[in-house]
Amino acid sequence: MSVRTLRIDGRDVASADGATVLEAARVAGVAIPTLCHLEGLSPVAACRLCLVEIEGSPKLQPACITPVSEGLVVHTATPRLREIRRTVIELLFTEGNHVCSVCVANGHCELQDRAVEVGMDHARLPYRFPDRPVDLSHPRFGLDHNRCILCSRCVRVCDEVEGAHVWDVAWRGEHCRIIAGLDQPWGSVDACTDCGKCVMVCPTGALFHKGDSEGEKHEDPSRLAALQRARHARQEAP
Template sequence: MSVCTLTIDGQAVAAAAGTTVLQAAQQAGIAIPTLCHLEGLSPVAACRLCLVEIAGSDRLQPACVTAVAEGQVVHSATPRLRDHRRTVIELLFTEGNHVCAMCVANGHCELQDLAVDVGMDHTRLPYRHPQRAVDLSHHRFGLDHNRCILCTRCVRVCDEVEGAHVWDVGWRGEHCRIVAGLNQPWGAVDACTDCGKCVMACPTGALFHKGDGAEEKHEEAWRLAVILRAHRAGAAP
């Protein structure tokens, strides 16, 4: 196995060829923020939070899909990147309806945590206040489109791990949203196995257990990690 030696934020890092910059950084203990990435699922570079600067290129590169290269020099925490990440977080908050104090995931939300990390104590952008529905048709779970950030973790875990293919993304632009089945109520989709993997994979309060109140969504991250490790190893989830 060939190994590449690169530098991330001034730290020398050795990583196997084919490893992504994000994986190399994680192995070296260097934190690069992300919302759409979940180890064990295919990377999609959707959230654009893991963008990094690579010497020799003016373009920001998504660390989750950019392979390491010999002699590569990567910067992950420059002022330019910090400003970019704050802007992305502000966009996510303002394009949806994220009222943290009333959310089931308050205190256990990856979007909320990143807002704190980037210092977003206010937004420089106007809120859009879109009219979005809540689907409570499933007998165990609920879907609140107001809190969905279109990370597609639910789509990928249902497709790649459970194999049920319940979720997909419908429409485009500002009308884009997660849909169940053929744009059916979630409870009407016979393919759903009630496994709850999509709820565990959701980084916000968009997918939740029915009956959960504010701050009551406590997903078992270790359980999902075990499931994804088994999936990567080729075992039954």
């Protein structure tokens, strides 16, 4: 296996050829915040929280899809990056309707966690308060578009792991949203296997179990990687 040596925040890091900057940083114990990224799913660089500065590059690069190379010099925590990450989190909060006090994921929400990490204790931007629907047509689960951050984890896990491809991303700009089937009520999509993997990997309270009340959603996205390892080894999933 070929090894590449790069420098991350002043530290020399050895990484396998073909790894991403995010993977190399995590192996080295360097924390880079993410929301759309999840081990076991293909990276899409949707949230832009993992942007890093690379010497010699005029643009900020998403660490989750940038491959390592010999001699690469990466900065992950400059004042510029800290300000960008806080702004990204503020935009996610203000463009939706994230009322944490009544959310099923309150206290167990990755968006909340990232807000704490980047120091966002208030929004400097005006809230938009869009009018977004809630889909309760599925017998077991619900979809609240008000809490969706368009990370596309549900789309990828349904396509890449379950193989059902129930979910997709439709429209553009402020009208962009997750849809089931051909923009149908979730409960009417025959392809859905009721597996719940989309609920498992959702970082917020957008996808939830019916009956969950405030703070009762306790999903564990890390189980996805364990499930894939078990399938590969033809073992029973933990």
